[in-house]
Amino acid sequence: MARIAGSSGPRTEEAIRRAGLSLITTHGYAAMSLRQLAAMVGIQQGSLYNYFRNKQEFLFDLIRSHMQDLHAALEQALLPEGSAAERLTRFVEFHVAYHIERSQEVFICYSELRSLEPENLTAVVAMRRDYERRLSDILEAGRESGEFRLADVRMATLAILAMLSGICNWYRPDGRLSKEAVSRTFTGMVLALAQGGADPAALPQPANLNRLAARRQ
Amino acid sequence: MARIAGSSGPRTEEAIRRAGLSLITTHGYAAMSLRQLAAMVGIQQGSLYNYFRNKQEFLFDLIRSHMQDLHAALEQALLPEGSAAERLTRFVEFHVAYHIERSQEVFICYSELRSLEPENLTAVVAMRRDYERRLSDILEAGRESGEFRLADVRMATLAILAMLSGICNWYRPDGRLSKEAVSRTFTGMVLALAQGGADPAALPQPANLNRLAARRQ
DNA sequence: GTCTATAGTGAGATAGAC
DNA sequence: GTCTATCTCACTATAGAC
Secondary structure, eight states: OOOOSSOOSHHHHHHHHHHHHHHHHHHOTTTOOHHHHHHHHTSOGGGGGGTOSSHHHHHHHHHHHHHHHHHHHHHHHSOSSSOHHHHHHHHHHHHHHHHHHTHHHHHHHHHTGGGSOHHHHHHHHHHHHHHHHHHHHHHHHHHHHTSOOOSOHHHHHHHHHHHHHTHHHHOOTTSSOOHHHHHHHHHHHHHHHHHOOOOTTTSSSHHHHHHHHHHHO | OOOOSSOOSHHHHHHHHHHHHHHHHHHOTTTOOHHHHHHHHTSOGGGGGGTOSSHHHHHHHHHHHHHHHHHHHHHHHSOSSSOHHHHHHHHHHHHHHHHHHTHHHHHHHHHTGGGSOHHHHHHHHHHHHHHHHHHHHHHHHHHHHTSOOOSOHHHHHHHHHHHHHTHHHHOOTTSSOOHHHHHHHHHHHHHHHHHOOOOTTTSSSHHHHHHHHHHHO
16 A cells, blocks of 8 residues: 555555545544545545545545435346336346445445535435435335335335345455345345235234235135 | 532433433534533533443443343334234334434434444444344245345345334424324335335336236236 | 543554655 | 645543542
8 A cells, every 4th residue: 555656646546445435434423533544545634625525525526426426326226117026136236236336335324324414415415315216216106006015115115225235244255145146036035025915914814814815816 | 511519420321321322422422522412411521430431332232231121121112923014114114213212322323333342343233233123024934925025135225224224314294294293204205115026117108007006906 | 321531553644754 | 746844733642639
């Protein structure tokens, strides 16, 4: 990480970005000092101010630019039409892939909202709402068409997003599971959740299982 | 919050606890200053050191004592026997109730693990593993008995816990939803997820629904 | 148990030479 | 664009009177 002379520019910018992501993910924004950050990049602490006006602006830039990337990528991935199950599958596949690919950014976007100053927070929350809505719309469409059985679309939205976003807390590229296995499994679980058929009372006993099956036909 | 004279003792201790929970939830451990904490309690900053040796110990006490409470409460709530669906239902009901009742502690236990020093972290992670295992065992039992259809018990465990723990990020006592409604809805979603029947390919069309129902009988 | 006062440290941010 | 040097401030933690 050390550096030789008075060089660089855009290379430094990218290095600061990556080091910042790493440090904030590990220790949190408040606990990360600019001295640490500079050391990791291999420059002096004062030099950082050629790249941002202050620490808060650095955080906001990280979060905002990531949210923009996320939106742009989602736009590409969403199906314009198709059954709700197909659209939901596509959404989950995208979400999982993105969360695995860019887990640090994603994690920070959830965990460091509290560290944003009010004005900056407002901007980010608006983008976030927009994203949640994409999922809500799919669930709502499925509920109306009868493909999905959901007691509450809002809660289902939050539940699914929490479940998917949790992936970036435990997924490790060198772990037991491949990206594909995770994607497949979560797609299955989310679809099962959405398609429901689970009245808590309905399924435990075999007798009830029969009733349910009959109702479905 | 202000106080009158040189009084108190255990009352102060409880006040510090509550103020700490609130501040850490809102701003995070690293961003909370002991001056803030003292001000919220209505004492001077130096007086805090009658209640802990340093800031880290305060955090660790909060987290550890909460984990102990959680384990004790879970012990009471778990069913010793019954079908996997019944046991899972009970687990979810407990989990939701607890997360709603003590959302600050729960949130901190997830979000401030990073702020624990290595030794303290080790202790907490062990307790956490133990808790996850309670859920894994239920899912595994259900998978073996054929009640549940799960591609991967470990991922299902993590998915369910993430989904449930997410509740403390958005639930508001004065909001649209009652505790009971949340509990019922999440129980339903978790059971649906566990009981599966969701090969991504299998369920969109009604034709496949029939096959599924037939197989279940 | 609480207060006031302060030691000692490390933080974010700025100034000016190269 | 980077460096060195430094300002200013807030923080954790301690000491000692009441």
